[in-house]
Amino acid sequence: MGTNYFNSLSLREQLEQLGECRFMHLDEFTDGVDALKGKKMVVIGCGAQGLNQGLNLRDSGLDVSYALREAAILEKRQSWKNATDNGFTVGTYEELIPTADIVLNLTPDKQHTAVVTAVMPMMKKGSCLSYSHGFNIVEEGMQVRDDITVIMVAPKCPGSEVRAEYVRGFGVPTLIAVHESNDPNGIGLTLAKAYAVGTGGHKAGVLMSSFVAEVKSDLMGEQTILCGMLQTGSLLCFDKMIEEGIDAGYAAKLIQYGWETVTEALKYGGVTNMMDRLSNPAKIRAFELAESMKDILRPLYHKHQDDIMTGHFSATMMADWANDDKELLGWRAETAETAFEKTAPGDVEISEQEYFDHGILMVAMVKAGVELAFETMTDAGIIADSAYYESLHETPLIANTIARKKLHEMNATISDTAEYGCYLYNHACVPLLADFMKPLKSDVIGKGLQLDDLGVDNARLIEVNAAIRYHPVEAIGSELRGYMADMKRIV
Amino acid sequence: MVAPVKIEVDQLSVDFDGRFQLHNISWRLGPDEHWLVAGPNGAGKSALAAVLSGVGEITRGSITGVPARVALVSYEAQALLIDAELKKDDADILDVISEGTPVAEIIDQGTVDKALAAELIEQFGLTPLLTRAFRKLSTGETRKVMLVRALASKPDLLLLDEPFDGLDTHTHAMLLQHLHEVVRTTPTVIVLNRIDERPDFVTHIAWVEAGTVAQCVACHDTSAMALLDQLLHLKLGKIALPDPDPIDRLPALHATEPLVQITNASVKYADNVVFDGLSWTINAGEHWQLTGPNGSGKTCLLSLITGDHPQCYVNDIQVFGFQRGNGESIWEIKQFIGYVSTQLQWEYRVGTSLRNVIVSGFYDSIGLYTKPNDTQLAIANEWLAVLGMQHRADESFTQLSHGDKRLLLIARAMVKHPPLLILDEPCLGLDDMNRRLVLALIERISASGNTTVLYVNHHTEDKVIGIERQLALG
Ligand SMILES: NC(=O)c1ccc[n+]([C@@H]2O[C@H](COP(=O)([O-])OP(=O)(O)OC[C@H]3O[C@@H](n4cnc5c(N)ncnc54)[C@H](OP(=O)(O)O)[C@@H]3O)[C@@H](O)[C@H]2O)c1
Numbered sequence: 001m002g003t004n005y006f007n008s009l010s011l012r013e014q015l016e017q018l019g020e021c022r023f024m025h026l027d028e029f030t031d032g033v034d035a036l037k038g039k040k041m042v043v044i045g046c047g048a049q050g051l052n053q054g055l056n057l058r059d060s061g062l063d064v065s066y067a068l069r070e071a072a073i074l075e076k077r078q079s080w081k082n083a084t085d086n087g088f089t090v091g092t093y094e095e096l097i098p099t100a101d102i103v104l105n106l107t108p109d110k111q112h113t114a115v116v117t118a119v120m121p122m123m124k125k126g127s128c129l130s131y132s133h134g135f136n137i138v139e140e141g142m143q144v145r146d147d148i149t150v151i152m153v154a155p156k157c158p159g160s161e162v163r164a165e166y167v168r169g170f171g172v173p174t175l176i177a178v179h180e181s182n183d184p185n186g187i188g189l190t191l192a193k194a195y196a197v198g199t200g201g202h203k204a205g206v207l208m209s210s211f212v213a214e215v216k217s218d219l220m221g222e223q224t225i226l227c228g229m230l231q232t233g234s235l236l237c238f239d240k241m242i243e244e245g246i247d248a249g250y251a252a253k254l255i256q257y258g259w260e261t262v263t264e265a266l267k268y269g270g271v272t273n274m275m276d277r278l279s280n281p282a283k284i285r286a287f288e289l290a291e292s293m294k295d296i297l298r299p300l301y302h303k304h305q306d307d308i309m310t311g312h313f314s315a316t317m318m319a320d321w322a323n324d325d326k327e328l329l330g331w332r333a334e335t336a337e338t339a340f341e342k343t344a345p346g347d348v349e350i351s352e353q354e355y356f357d358h359g360i361l362m363v364a365m366v367k368a369g370v371e372l373a374f375e376t377m378t379d380a381g382i383i384a385d386s387a388y389y390e391s392l393h394e395t396p397l398i399a400n401t402i403a404r405k406k407l408h409e410m411n412a413t414i415s416d417t418a419e420y421g422c423y424l425y426n427h428a429c430v431p432l433l434a435d436f437m438k439p440l441k442s443d444v445i446g447k448g449l450q451l452d453d454l455g456v457d458n459a460r461l462i463e464v465n466a467a468i469r470y471h472p473v474e475a476i477g478s479e480l481r482g483y484m485a486d487m488k489r490i491v
Numbered sequence: 492m493v494a495p496v497k498i499e500v501d502q503l504s505v506d507f508d509g510r511f512q513l514h515n516i517s518w519r520l521g522p523d524e525h526w527l528v529a530g531p532n533g534a535g536k537s538a539l540a541a542v543l544s545g546v547g548e549i550t551r552g553s554i555t556g557v558p559a560r561v562a563l564v565s566y567e568a569q570a571l572l573i574d575a576e577l578k579k580d581d582a583d584i585l586d587v588i589s590e591g592t593p594v595a596e597i598i599d600q601g602t603v604d605k606a607l608a609a610e611l612i613e614q615f616g617l618t619p620l621l622t623r624a625f626r627k628l629s630t631g632e633t634r635k636v637m638l639v640r641a642l643a644s645k646p647d648l649l650l651l652d653e654p655f656d657g658l659d660t661h662t663h664a665m666l667l668q669h670l671h672e673v674v675r676t677t678p679t680v681i682v683l684n685r686i687d688e689r690p691d692f693v694t695h696i697a698w699v700e701a702g703t704v705a706q707c708v709a710c711h712d713t714s715a716m717a718l719l720d721q722l723l724h725l726k727l728g729k730i731a732l733p734d735p736d737p738i739d740r741l742p743a744l745h746a747t748e749p750l751v752q753i754t755n756a757s758v759k760y761a762d763n764v765v766f767d768g769l770s771w772t773i774n775a776g777e778h779w780q781l782t783g784p785n786g787s788g789k790t791c792l793l794s795l796i797t798g799d800h801p802q803c804y805v806n807d808i809q810v811f812g813f814q815r816g817n818g819e820s821i822w823e824i825k826q827f828i829g830y831v832s833t834q835l836q837w838e839y840r841v842g843t844s845l846r847n848v849i850v851s852g853f854y855d856s857i858g859l860y861t862k863p864n865d866t867q868l869a870i871a872n873e874w875l876a877v878l879g880m881q882h883r884a885d886e887s888f889t890q891l892s893h894g895d896k897r898l899l900l901i902a903r904a905m906v907k908h909p910p911l912l913i914l915d916e917p918c919l920g921l922d923d924m925n926r927r928l929v930l931a932l933i934e935r936i937s938a939s940g941n942t943t944v945l946y947v948n949h950h951t952e953d954k955v956i957g958i959e960r961q962l963a964l965g
Contacts, residue, residue: 033820038818060821085801167799
């Protein structure tokens with residue numbers, strides 16, 4: 001294992017790379033996939049990203065095949081089935097890697113060191129190695145042969161979305177980067193752009209960033225608001241409702257589908273729109289709950305960001321990798337045993353509006369998490385665009401996975417790294433919020449305020465509205481959603 | 492009080508001298524009801540009215556409750572009467588040239604209410620013609636005589652087949668006013684080509700299509716009426732299908748090459764074979780129907796053509812001049828195809844305007860991600876007009892009924908005039924009326940030029956006019 005790449009940089013270089021982020025315009029992609037036409041693209045791994053990116057690239061006219069580890073082929077594992085059922089050529093590393101002009105490493109991050117070490121000697125001189133996440137390069141300091149171009153094309157969505165959006169004729173927002181110490185011919189950016197076009201990403205918006213900025217922001221987002229907060233929120237809200245005597249089936253349903261429903265409002269109009277879905281008194285209540293939570297949780301968000309920056313987080317996780325994932329597997333089993341996971345959603349009708357009205361605390365949790373994650377990232381030098389994608393933008397996508405099959409589905413869909421970080425967050429967050437949760441009643445979760453009089457104080461409402469609207473995540477959010485609307489993105 | 496007529500027609504089939512058949516008609520005309528019979532030309536509207544007057548030979552089913560005294564005014568009845576008059580001439584053995592039966596006598600033959608007859612003769616301006624031979628009258632004059640005769644006979648059931656045809660506005664208005672009197676006591680059935688010209692006393696509409704009563708609609712049922720209006724608009728509307736975008740045309744295809752050539756194709760999964768050894772050639776201009784039970788691989792076969800099935804890359808498939816798997820992109824293929832299926836409708840959960848949904852057909856996208864140009868918007872508006880939805884262009888697609896969504900998606904598929912239009916069970920999940928709407932649109936498309944239609948249905952018997960070739964799977 002190499003040394004942490006980020007830590008090897010000078011402060012000036014660290015800040016420079018963290019701050020590298022630019023929203024690219026559609027007219028920067030007029031060359032389409034030309035740079036990759038006729039080139040041999042060999043994907044390693046055929047899981048969530050591998051399969052779906054490969055399908056898109058092939059449908060864009062590119063030559064895609066899969067190199068799987070020998071055992072996967074011999075045992076006809078799911079990855080082998082994915083590739084062959086979809087009519088792709090599958091081969092061993094020995095068969096395919098030497099023919100590749102570009103190798104797409106889409107194996108789990110944990111395997112990257114082993115995989116890259118195995119394939120590097122077989123790679124053609126002057127070929128390209130690409131990643132969809134920079135962990136291996138940044139946190140593990142993987143050293144890649146000098147003649148190889150190293151790029152990243154990271155869709156900011158789960159693999160299933162990558163495919164679904166392409167099929168609709170669109171794409172998902174995508175981050176691209178070139179590893180500056182591995183761009184011997186200066187073609188990294190050209191290749192990354194063509195690759196992004198091949199997956200359809202250019203239609204939804206491409207951020208040109210750096211490996212460092214991608215890793216440090218991606219880790220932060222997934223651990224805190226995206227997965228961690230939703231997990232902690234699910235468990236706390238469910239237990240509170242049970243304590244308050246609410247029907248368990250109703251409670252399970254309100255949470256399982258509630259995240260998806262309330263965060264859908266984020267997609268359209270950010271935190272402001274989500275809060276606007278509440279009645280005025282409920283909005284003020286949610287605002288106050290969120291403010292309290294932000295005060296309680298701010299140190300935790302700072303700690304996560306700090307640990308990510310120093311490499312403490314990745315070192316801890318890698319130690320667990322070395323220890324046969326003891327922590328990860330333990331936490332996973334623990335999650336499966338929680339009351340929320342084990343309670344089936346009831347056969348009750350809950351209207352779209354009711355998810356808001358009865359889920360005030362959930363709305364508050366989303367608001368607190370999104371804002372805290374965004375604030376913490378930008379404070380750490382991450383550019384607002386990037387922080388927006390890694391917090392607010394992805395929240396509804398992760399919420400969708402909970403709607404499918406609760407926390408189990410979320411943790412199965414996200415990467416192992418995200419899952420580890422999520423449990424880590426949850427463990428710290430649950431006790432931190434204990435005192436905050438104690439006095440809460442079913443009016444904020446489960447039953448709604450049930451007020452006869454929806455009157456509020458004008459001055460207070462104006463104050464609350466302003467605080468919501470003028471939060472910096474709202475400014476960048478409306479700008480980036482505006483780019484999408486320019487392209488007539490119709491959700 | 493309207494005479495309490497209650498006619499029950501039950502699974503009735505009628506033959507008209509082997510020239511025309513009505514089949515399997517079930518229809519109930521209750522008391523206090525006045526019906527309009529409508530439908531496209533040649534559908535059997537007049538035949539249906541004639542049946543109520545006892546014309547035709549019943550080959551199946553039954554009709555009960557028809558009162559004894561029925562009066563029918565129609566071109567056929569008119570022609571019969573003239574024929575009879577001419578025959579009298581031929582039969583005349585005297586060496587005297589017959590003048591034929593005078594108008595007065597023709598009217599008198601059926602008259603029950605003499606005062607009424609006199610009044611009507613005056614109103615219809617027939618007085619100067621009373622002594623003329625009936626067979627010497629012009630068509631318009633004969634028609635007036637028929638009307639007066641029918642009305643003065645005070646029937647228990649009045650059947651009027653295109654009664655306003657050929658009448659000047661004054662006479663039209665006069666007749667209409669008189670009918671308002673008549674319907675107070677006499678149940679009336681009117682056959683009209685144009686539903687929008689129906690008199691306001693009409694309470695029900697029987698929609699006749701292909702020799703049967705396809706649909707009965709009560710006029711107070713506004714939503715059913717709206718559908719019927721739309722159907723009429725599609726069936727009888729004179730609006731031509733809009734042209735494609737004149738500037739941004741599809742690349743030209745090789746004239747003699749088949750659109751699709753699939754050779755010995757198979758689709759297999761690790762543990763199951765969908766089909767094997769399948770070959771199929773679709774030439775331009777050959778409309779096809781693809782049938783087969785559920786699970787026989789119809790949709791799978793189609794998706795090999797559209798490129799949505801990943802195994803299109805491992806089969807020998809030639810589409811629109813591309814041999815698949817040679818570096819073509821899926822969008823290069825899709826541009827030549829219009830596609831509609833229940834699946835697409837399900838996936839098209841997009842809260843955008845009806846106009847945008849149609850425009851998205853130019854880009855083969857679900858939702859619209861590119862700013863459309865003015866021509867495209869104008870073409871979309873024209874399509875909305877064909878569908879009779881021009882006033883709804885800005886409504887949200889998600890709010891539409893099932894049937895309207897399907898129509899809109901067909902327009903979306905057609906907007907670029909694709910060489911190949913694939914309709915995968917386009918009527919699935921639609922009620923009768925909406926099915927009819929969709930089929931009417933498909934018929935217009937398949938009759939109108941350069942698009943080859945591939946129609947998928949699991950019922951072999953559910954045919955679309957104009958689609959002759961059939962491939963049956965499974
Ligand atoms: N999931 C997301 O939302 C997401 C989003 C953006 C980027 N990414 C990034 O995309 C990459 C792939 O993630 P993923 O979620 O697609 O992973 P995944 O679904 O777990 O798939 C991993 C694939 O790699 C294969 N594999 C596992 N261990 C291997 C080894 N030692 N050697 C060779 N192949 C191995 C697996 O097949 P076998 O076990 O059958 O060999 C499987 O097909 C990661 O870098 C991740 O950070 C993920």
